[in-house]
Amino acid sequence: MVKTAFCLCLLILPSYLFAQARQDTISAYFDLGISAIKKSEQLKIDSLVYYDILQFGTKLRIIGYADYVGSEEANVELSEARANNIKSYLISLGMSDQDIEMVIGKGEVKRDVPNGNAGYRKDRRVDIVPGGFQHSPDTPKKTPAKTIDLSKVKKNETLRLENVYFEGGSHYWLKQSIPVLEQLLAALQQHPTVRIRIEGHICCDRPRDGIDFETGEFELSTQRAKAVRDYLVKNGIAITRLEYHGFARTRPLRDPAEDQMMNRRVEIRILDK
Incomplete structure (x- = not known):
């Protein structure tokens, strides 16, 4: 599917792709209060897959977020729905479900200075983190915890x-x-x-x-x-x-x-x- 969408993939600027290649996390952004993936973000993911910047066969974590607009409970559900939609889209492109080690919604990103009803676009996102838990440098081998006295x-x-x-x-x-x-x-x-x-x-x-x-x-x-x-x-x-x-x-x-x-x-x- 992705290979045949080559012309559409070219709509994504090469400079953006190069920037993503240097980052550990790939982010897809959403409209306010919406969990459906925008066409522009689908094309972004298509391009990243086409150019092997987002490589299938590696472990991934998918983490959803929402901005502060709306109730806390609703934002948790919204962030989870966004994360699950990204998972479904990746699977539709050919990713194995077994390679997705975590899909979670973190809810709203707390802000000390609100931006009115407009919220913050960068908080309405899903992060795709390559590497998973098995290969993450921040995940040491689990050892039994000692009782705290x-x-x-x-x-x-x-x-x-x-x-x-x-x-x-x-x-x-x-x-x-x-x-x-x-x-x-x-x-x-x-x-x-x-x-x-x-x-x-x-x-x-x-x-x-x-x-x-x-x-x-x-x-x-x-x-x-x-x-x-x-x-x-x-x-x-x-x-x-x-x-x-x-x-x-x-x-x-x-x-x-x-x-x-x-x-x-x-x-x-x-x-x-």
Whole structure:
């Protein structure tokens, strides 16, 4: 199908294709409140497949989003519908269902400064992330999580949350992180007087914090720490017991060139017991 659509594919500018070839994530954009794929985005995907920039036979993750316009529940459904429509379109082009490792809707992208009823076009999108979980550098081998015992951690000491890992360039954690977060929640429930600060860190030699592609800001370590804080608050921990802070790459455990994964981490610091 794609090969016979060569003339249509040429409608996509080569400069755009070259830009996509240099990126890890391919994004398809949608109209406000609409889950159907626009013709222009179908042609974009056709072109990326034709020129082997989006290659079948590799693992993919498909992640849908919505802007803030509309209710939170409706936006979750909308983002899921967008992601599923992209999946269906890729399969119609010849992609194997087994190569699509994840299809998920993240709901709305939070914005501190709304843009009225117009919303934000770049938040109405689906990201196609090549590589899947098996080949992602941000996905280490899963190892059993240790029980978190806050009674053994002294005031002002830190405790690293082992096996808490995030999607590349994002404050969304990978699913193997959930058991550790549940253990942290249980530990705070068992010790109701403990106050903590959640500290986010990233790897690599950067002059400032990493960019969070969800917000477009250089605040990746801060947003990852905040995401853990928000999870705890959502599950009943008083917000007054929780602080968060991002330290970017200023406190590496190891030489970033030798062990990037070790430095992509979240720690908790005991502020009061």
